[in-house]
Amino acid sequence: xxxTTYLQQSSNLFAAxxxxxxxxxxxxxxxxxxxxxxxxxVRLQRVILIPPHMTGTVEFVQGRPSDDYLRExxxxxxxxxxxxxxxxxxxxxxxxxxxxxPETYPEASARWYSLAGRIEExxxxxxxxxxxxxxxxxxxxxxGDLKQFTGTTRLENTTRTYRITYQVxxxxxxxxxxxxxxNPAEEQP
Numbered sequence: 001x002x003x004t005t006y007l008q009q010s011s012n013l014f015a016a017x018x019x020x021x022x023x024x025x026x027x028x029x030x031x032x033x034x035x036x037x038x039x040x041x042v043r044l045q046r047v048i049l050i051p052p053h054m055t056g057t058v059e060f061v062q063g064r065p066s067d068d069y070l071r072e073x074x075x076x077x078x079x080x081x082x083x084x085x086x087x088x089x090x091x092x093x094x095x096x097x098x099x100x101x102p103e104t105y106p107e108a109s110a111r112w113y114s115l116a117g118r119i120e121e122x123x124x125x126x127x128x129x130x131x132x133x134x135x136x137x138x139x140x141x142x143x144g145d146l147k148q149f150t151g152t153t154r155l156e157n158t159t160r161t162y163r164i165t166y167q168v169x170x171x172x173x174x175x176x177x178x179x180x181x182x183n184p185a186e187e188q189p
Contacts, residue, residue: 043062044062060168060171063168063171064168065168065171065173067135070135070140070166070173071133071135071140073099073173074133074135074140074142074164075130075133075142077096077099077164077175077178078128078130078142078144078162078164079128080092080093080095080096081093081096081162081178082126082127082128082146082160082162083126083127083128084119084125084126085125086119086120086123086124086125089115089116089119089120090113090116090120093112093113093115093116096112096175096178097109097112099173099174099175100174100175100176101167101169101174101175101176104175104176104177108175108177108178122150123150123151124148124149124150124155125148125149125150126146126147126148126149127146127147127148128144128145128146128147128160129144129145129146129147130142130143130144131143131144131145132144138165138166138167139163139164139165139166140163140164140166141161141162141163141164141181142161142162142164143159143160143161144159144160145157145158145159145160146158146159146160160180160181161180161181162178162179162180162181163177163178163179163180163181164177164178165177165178165179
């Protein structure tokens with residue numbers, strides 16, 4: 001930068017220094033403004049997803065999924081866990097295990113594979129008809145009718161409530177536990 005307004009070279013350097021200082025201050029102000037706007041845009045952004053097996057849109061606002069998404073994923077998990085036949089149980093439980101969080105996977109896989117073996121041995125079929133979903137911050141409760149058969153003989157026709165404990169990590173649904181709720185005071189796996 002060469003400013004030749006003054007006759008003395010030191011005065012010209014002082015003027016150039018003031019101009020450069022002003023430009024640095026303007027650039028810093030622009031940097032602060034764009035940083036704030038970027039932070040605000042990232043914080044308020046909405047991501048719309050359509051995962052496989054989903055029929056509607058899924059929204060995450062500030063990292064929290066919509067209740068519709070949780071209801072639909074809860075319905076998918078309950079369907080995989082409770083509606084099966086001897087021929088489909090192992091495949092469905094494999095699909096269900098994909099939803100489990102890494103820290104709960106080993107226990108869950110042992111439990112579901114053991115159940116698949118018992119289903120294949122005893123030739124039990126099960127159908128669950130969900131009626132009511134209740135969604136909270138980290139829990140989905142599903143109430144409905146359960147019918148179990150062996151061959152053509154009905155084993156059970158009852159209502160059940162299932163509790164799905166979950167968490168959302170980096171926008172991904174992770175299943176922590178799937179339990180049957182017998183009564184409000186007591187839970188069983």
